[in-house]
Amino acid sequence: MGALAIAVYLLLGPSPEAWVFDRVAITQGEWWRLVTGHWVHSDQTHANWDITALVLLGALFEARLRWQLPMVLLFASAGVDAWLWWGEPMLRYYCGLSGILNGLLVVGLLHLWRETRHPVVLLTGVGAVLKIAVEINLGQSFLIQTAWPGVPAVHAAGFLSGMVLMAGIWIPDGGFQWFQKTWSARVIQQIQPGSH
Amino acid sequence: MNRQIGIKYNWLQLILLVVSLFAGSVYAAGLLTPSDGSVPPLEIRDHQVDVVIEDGYAITTLEQVFVNPHDRDLEAQYSFPLPAHGTVVELTVWIDGQPVTGEVLEREKARQLYEEEKAAGREAGITEKDSYKTFETRVSPVRARQDTRVRIVYLQPAEVDTGIGRYVYPLEEGGVDESRLAFWTANEQVTGNFSFNLRVKSAYPIEAVRTPNQPQAVIQSEADGEWTVQLGNRMSVAGDSPLMENQEGLEVDNSTPSGRNTPVFTLDKDLVIYWRHQAGLPGSVDLVAHKTADSDRGTFMMVVTPGDDLKPIHEGKDWVFVLDVSGSMRGKYATLVDGVQRALQKMQTGDRFRVVLFNNNSRELTPGFVNASPEMVARYSQALLAINPDNSTNLYAGLNQGLKALDADRTSALVLVTDGVANVGETRQRNFIELIKKKDIRMFTFVLGNSANRPLLEALAKASNGFAVNISNSDDIVGQLLAATSKVTHEALHGVEIRIDGIKTADITPGAIGSLYRGQQLVIFGHYWGEGMADVRLTGRISGEDKIYQTRFAFPAVATENPEVERLWAYASVEEALQEISNFGENADLKQAVTDLGVEYGLVTDYTAMVVVRDEIFDKHGIKRGNQARLAAEEAAGQQRAQRSAVSRRVDTQQPMYSSNRANHNGSGSFDIWTLLLLLPLAWFAWRHPYSREKSQ
Numbered sequence: 029m030g031a032l033a034i035a036v037y038l039l040l041g042p043s044p045e046a047w048v049f050d051r052v053a054i055t056q057g058e059w060w061r062l063v064t065g066h067w068v069h070s071d072q073t074h075a076n077w078d079i080t081a082l083v084l085l086g087a088l089f090e091a092r093l094r095w096q097l098p099m100v101l102l103f104a105s106a107g108v109d110a111w112l113w114w115g116e117p118m119l120r121y122y123c124g125l126s127g128i129l130n131g132l133l134v135v136g137l138l139h140l141w142r143e144t145r146h147p148v149v150l151l152t153g154v155g156a157v158l159k160i161a162v163e164i165n166l167g168q169s170f171l172i173q174t175a176w177p178g179v180p181a182v183h184a185a186g187f188l189s190g191m192v193l194m195a196g197i198w199i200p201d202g203g204f205q206w207f208q209k210t211w212s213a214r215v216i217q218q219i220q221p222g223s224h
Numbered sequence: 225m226n227r228q229i230g231i232k233y234n235w236l237q238l239i240l241l242v243v244s245l246f247a248g249s250v251y252a253a254g255l256l257t258p259s260d261g262s263v264p265p266l267e268i269r270d271h272q273v274d275v276v277i278e279d280g281y282a283i284t285t286l287e288q289v290f291v292n293p294h295d296r297d298l299e300a301q302y303s304f305p306l307p308a309h310g311t312v313v314e315l316t317v318w319i320d321g322q323p324v325t326g327e328v329l330e331r332e333k334a335r336q337l338y339e340e341e342k343a344a345g346r347e348a349g350i351t352e353k354d355s356y357k358t359f360e361t362r363v364s365p366v367r368a369r370q371d372t373r374v375r376i377v378y379l380q381p382a383e384v385d386t387g388i389g390r391y392v393y394p395l396e397e398g399g400v401d402e403s404r405l406a407f408w409t410a411n412e413q414v415t416g417n418f419s420f421n422l423r424v425k426s427a428y429p430i431e432a433v434r435t436p437n438q439p440q441a442v443i444q445s446e447a448d449g450e451w452t453v454q455l456g457n458r459m460s461v462a463g464d465s466p467l468m469e470n471q472e473g474l475e476v477d478n479s480t481p482s483g484r485n486t487p488v489f490t491l492d493k494d495l496v497i498y499w500r501h502q503a504g505l506p507g508s509v510d511l512v513a514h515k516t517a518d519s520d521r522g523t524f525m526m527v528v529t530p531g532d533d534l535k536p537i538h539e540g541k542d543w544v545f546v547l548d549v550s551g552s553m554r555g556k557y558a559t560l561v562d563g564v565q566r567a568l569q570k571m572q573t574g575d576r577f578r579v580v581l582f583n584n585n586s587r588e589l590t591p592g593f594v595n596a597s598p599e600m601v602a603r604y605s606q607a608l609l610a611i612n613p614d615n616s617t618n619l620y621a622g623l624n625q626g627l628k629a630l631d632a633d634r635t636s637a638l639v640l641v642t643d644g645v646a647n648v649g650e651t652r653q654r655n656f657i658e659l660i661k662k663k664d665i666r667m668f669t670f671v672l673g674n675s676a677n678r679p680l681l682e683a684l685a686k687a688s689n690g691f692a693v694n695i696s697n698s699d700d701i702v703g704q705l706l707a708a709t710s711k712v713t714h715e716a717l718h719g720v721e722i723r724i725d726g727i728k729t730a731d732i733t734p735g736a737i738g739s740l741y742r743g744q745q746l747v748i749f750g751h752y753w754g755e756g757m758a759d760v761r762l763t764g765r766i767s768g769e770d771k772i773y774q775t776r777f778a779f780p781a782v783a784t785e786n787p788e789v790e791r792l793w794a795y796a797s798v799e800e801a802l803q804e805i806s807n808f809g810e811n812a813d814l815k816q817a818v819t820d821l822g823v824e825y826g827l828v829t830d831y832t833a834m835v836v837v838r839d840e841i842f843d844k845h846g847i848k849r850g851n852q853a854r855l856a857a858e859e860a861a862g863q864q865r866a867q868r869s870a871v872s873r874r875v876d877t878q879q880p881m882y883s884s885n886r887a888n889h890n891g892s893g894s895f896d897i898w899t900l901l902l903l904l905p906l907a908w909f910a911w912r913h914p915y916s917r918e919k920s921q
Contacts, residue, residue: 042431045432052703056700069892070503074892077900078893081899084900088907088910116891117570118709119891122890123892124893125893125895126893126895129895137906146913149909152906159902174894176888177885177888177890178892178894
């Protein structure tokens, strides 16, 4: 995937018109931009940081997630797209990997936490949340100037997408199933006549 | 049963809407022939358009060949919609195989000369302006079974808003003039070669070029900031590929009347081209000047592109939609409904809206203001679809009703959507201005189509410190709406004034600037004397707070690359004078001023026309060939510009007027060093604890 992202940048250059998230073009049926928009970048700096992060996250989590990794990225794409569409209605053009990589980060961290329960994992997660919160508060990305201005809320959208994915599907013996077993059982008890 | 009736009713509305769309599509640019059949129609064989957009203005060159397949000599009358703020500067007719360029005379004199020559059977041509609607070109004679070549050139300032440039080649006639439609039939088919070539060149990097309604256009990025768009019915993409025929979006019909094997192009849809500048460009001031070495006086065009320091507005607003549902809106009504529906959907919590409709009279669709809840938005969006546009246009009645029942405690805005020809009730511009000035309300006007009374609608918007947006049926309606929405949801710079010290300037236009909304550029024309450094201050108020932006730069001693700037200044001055005439009535001084500017600078205006006659006839009447000389200078400058890369016209690099970047609609998600630092301990940890599937299981 890292090679793919590099190839896309080298072949198509910065913010290729046919690939970026373009709200107007999407309304006219160019739906592929919902996916491709995340894989193109506005300039060299933007591409460098995002692709480095992709390679690093891939190296960290590819072995653990395997075939689920592209699924995570697709799910996070949907989450980030939904935010862009309804949460940023004045934004016409968007590009960049970082939104969906936040989804990958949270899924990978939760996997790692289940596996090791090591405080480094927890601290990394807390650090990521704090960074996103500060960025949103500042209204811009940290210490980086890219050709297209940063939209910090997409990081939160990606992060939450990852959380939703884990909560809804991937927490065996916990999370969703735990909810089903405990809270749903209590609710059923309460609504059944004569349960008191 | 009721449900069945409802379904049938909805289908009926849908059919009516579709029918109305087709009904509107017959209005187009083309050769006019009397509808009574008294004169047989001519053909447009070739229609070739070349557009160059550079240094803040567009030059459009249209070359056509008219064919007379009949046995008698005929007059050709070609009509095309007025481009926004555009003026014809050249009419050339090929006489005896040689091009003869036209000269501008007072309109009546030009007509008289044309009619004399026509009556004498000698070659002649004339281009006139039909108020705000069309340019009309007549050429006589087109000899029996022969053809005639004609070239028309017009200039207009380039339009860039929120980082997106927009050029419209207007072809779709608005269908607002019913008497004209009854008298004339337009032949809008090009039976031979149709081509459209556009070149846009800018020192501010362009990231992308887009043609929303022409997917088969060939768009190429050339070196050094230049992009080209090519379109045509005989186009060869690779140079040796076959003709591109019958592709989606291109109106082609192989069953040509002349039996040639070339697809016919129909001149009935505007061609719209957008170019998107790179995001993150700084707010800037650009200066394009013209001053010859032997002249003390120069002409300048200053383009101010503000930095984005206008904050979003979050307080709830009252919106009044005043919508034109007259008969001339039929071809545009779908665009109107689509736009209004999208605008309603973008309303914020706390917003309220009213909808007023007008044709012969006005009426409210909503019972006063209603909250912009999803249910109300859905209800009135549906109700709008059920309207069938008909009758005339009583714009005054619509506006008057829209301005009633405003809540003084809430911020109000009026959105007028119209094709803008007031033909019933009050029609005097002055009274419209007085009406809008009675209320403290901003008016945002969406001008649909090419035949709208743009001068009236722009004057109304300006009088209320609002803005006017032109919309073509070929536009990206969502994109236009996004740009407009970002304006009304952000603060604006009001009471804008500009002051230039350190150098003598005069004849500045616009005389009163008004307001600047998010993403808007300010284009100022004027004269200057001498040369040297000047202090430029732009002042205004944002939310009641005074703002001053200033810079310092040099006006050049000699600048000869852009002689067209003189004509652009002159036409901007003409438009201001015409606005005064519309507001206060025609007076001899203003009429003379417009005529003098038109004749001196070779511009087709309401009081001047461009006429072509044989060279010896020009000599016989003692008509100076001022326009011929001006065109030669412009052509030489154009060739010089074509040879070189785009040149930066930015003048405030030493002392930038703005500290922030320009407004844009772009955004990106990017990681940074902090994210990677955050991941390093994790990487170390993962390296120390390699993943083992067995262990995991």
